[in-house]
Amino acid sequence: MxxxxxxxxxxxxxxxxxxxxxxxxxxxxxxxxxxxxxxxxxxxxxxxxxxxxxxxIKSIPMSQIYRTEGEFIYTGSARSLTSIERRGIFPLLEETISRVADRTARNKITIGGNACGKIFYREGVLPFLLTDSYVLTIDTHEKTLKYENIHSLFNGERELNEGQLVLLFCTPKKFAEVQFFTKKRRQQWNTGYPLITIAGLRTDGKIRMALSGLLPYPFRDERLEAILNDEALAKEEKISRIREVLPEKVLDDQEGSSEYRLFVLEGLIEELLEELEGGGK
Structure with a gap:
């Protein structure tokens, strides 16, 4: 009630x-x-x-799109997570969101709702950050459609204006076929709130990484990626340096202390490096 x-x-x-x-x-x-x-x-x-x-907004036709057209993948904001899963259109997105909550909840949760929500995990944003996607929006002032870079709206705290409506996400089609890694760690149960979600991909010989649950917002940081791709550093050095340059204080709450989150992060980064440096998807 x-x-x-x-x-x-x-x-x-x-x-x-x-x-x-x-x-x-x-x-x-x-x-x-x-x-x-x-x-x-x-x-x-x-x-x-x-x-x-x-x-x-679920009756707005554009918000229900999920398809490849030309050189881009279009994902409507009102598509439920389960309607996106296992379609084979954007595998990184499909695998990442398949770990959100449980299936009953995913039947209702929309990709736009996950991205724009108040609950800070918003892990559905990670694949779009990794692929430098664009977001089609319309606001209450200009009332015209416009594409904006995902990083200007969702890399960190949300930067949407009041009344700005997200209609769809636009992703270059080439990212449907790249090598990727995505994993979620929870402190308890299989469907509870996540502790940390990590997603990464390899493109043009470089690794990209985005994180959710470490800070009070999802993010991708080029400084962290530079460390991951520094061939002069051993794996242990990369992980140590990433801890040193995190953009702000790590979350410390009932789901996990800041030190425990950092401990989990180290293991996830090690897995990501093993997967993306040595083959895999």
Whole structure:
């Protein structure tokens, strides 16, 4: 049972969605875009989330795309995670999101909801960061579609404007065939909150890496990748130096202490290096 009530609206087109958001804000309402609704329920029951109007975007045709077209892979923001899994279109994304929550939750969670949510793990973003993808959005001011680099919106804290609607992710098709590695470590159970998720790929002879659960946001850092790709360093030296240059303090919470997270990170980086330096997918 939620401790608040809200109006439900269903948008059929993206312009309708952002115009409705603007109208509701002008009425001093608290609208949100709605995909799967799992976060509203999870955080709402804990009094950590509230709204008084939801705008369901699942009927917007563009938000339901998942296909290759020309030189790009298009992933609609309102696609549920299970509708993306095991399709063979973007294997790194499909394998990474297959470890989010449990299957019942993934039936509801959308890729856009995972990327834009308040729960900080947002591991669905990692494959898009690794592939320098673009995000198609529309906001309540200009009301025009525009592609933005994934790093400007989702590498670290979210940088979306109020009312900015994410419609789809656009990924170069070449990344569907690269060697990759993705793994999630949990402190307990097989479907609890993750401790750390790591994803990596090898392209043009270089390793890329992105992380979730180490800091209070998902991120990819070129300084860490430079260390991973420094052939003059032994594996142990690479791991030690990465610990030294992390961009900020590591999370320390009920899921795991900062030292335990760093311990887990070391093991995951070692696995990533073994996989991507020596063959594999």
């Amino acid at each position: 939620l401790p608040f009530t809200f109006e439900y609206h269903r948008a059929q087109e993206y312009l309708e969605a952002v115009k409705l958001f603007s109208t509701l804000r002008e009425q001093n309402r608290m609208p949100i875009y709605y995909g799967g609704g799992t976060e509203i329920i999870t955080l709402g029951r804990l009094n950590l989330y509230t709204c008084d109007a939801v705008i369901d």
